[in-house]
Amino acid sequence: MKTVTIYTDGACSGNPGPGGWGAILEYMGHEKELSGGEGNTTNNRMELTAVIQALQKLKEPCRVELYSDSKYVIDALEKGWVWGWKKRGWIKSDKKPALNVDLWEQLLPLIQTHELHYHWVKGHAENPKNNRCDQMAVAESRKFK
Numbered sequence: 584m585k586t587v588t589i590y591t592d593g594a595c596s597g598n599p600g601p602g603g604w605g606a607i608l609e610y611m612g613h614e615k616e617l618s619g620g621e622g623n624t625t626n627n628r629m630e631l632t633a634v635i636q637a638l639q640k641l642k643e644p645c646r647v648e649l650y651s652d653s654k655y656v657i658d659a660l661e662k663g664w665v666w667g668w669k670k671r672g673w674i675k676s677d678k679k680p681a682l683n684v685d686l687w688e689q690l691l692p693l694i695q696t697h698e699l700h701y702h703w704v705k706g707h708a709e710n711p712k713n714n715r716c717d718q719m720a721v722a723e724s725r726k727f728k
Contacts, residue, residue: 584700585610586646589637592706592716593629593653594724602626603723604633605716608640615640616715620723627655629720631686638693646698652706652713659687660694661701 588609595602596620603620617636620629630653638647651657659665668681669691675681704710707717 584644584647586648587636587641588648588650590650590710590712591630591633591637591653591656591715592651592720593626593633594720595624595626595629596724596728597624599623601724601727602629603720603726604636605644606633606637606722607712607716608637609712610624616719618719620720620725620726622624622727625655627682628686629686629724630656630685631683631690633720635693636659636687638690638697641697644696644698646700648702649701650706650710650713652717654703657701657703660699661663665691669713674727678695 590607592603593604594711601620601622603618607616612652619636620662630651634649658713665687667676673681673684706713
């Protein structure tokens with residue numbers, strides 16, 4: 584099984600507001616950058632979209648080392664919260680509706696296809712790949728202003 588390293592980040596100017604996402608896929612010394620955005624979105628939607636878009640590029644099941652500064656994404660996946668939300672009809676443990684269900688429903692089959700390992704990184708810190716994803720996400724969000 585191939586090992587691919589993925590870095591992702593999302594950005595939003597206002598929440599909601601214009602947003603962007605960026606991702607870097609690394610495999611055997613090669614890098615591919617992806618980015619996109621939306622005119623009216625939220626930061627969490629852009630964080631999720633970055634992960635979805637990156638995983639959709641993989642052509643076969645892979646071992647994926649996923650790096651993100653989004654506690655929302657990493658905790659929901661690593662701690663299994665999202666599976667509980669789904670089991671309860673997309674209701675969180677506090678009885679409030681889960682957000683971004685459309686994106687979670689796109690992401691869940693992707694994470695079942697691959698063997699994911701989750702890594703939370705501090706945003707706007709010493710991780711050059713996370714910082715590059717942030718630059719791409721911010722640049723994409725500015726296209727909608």
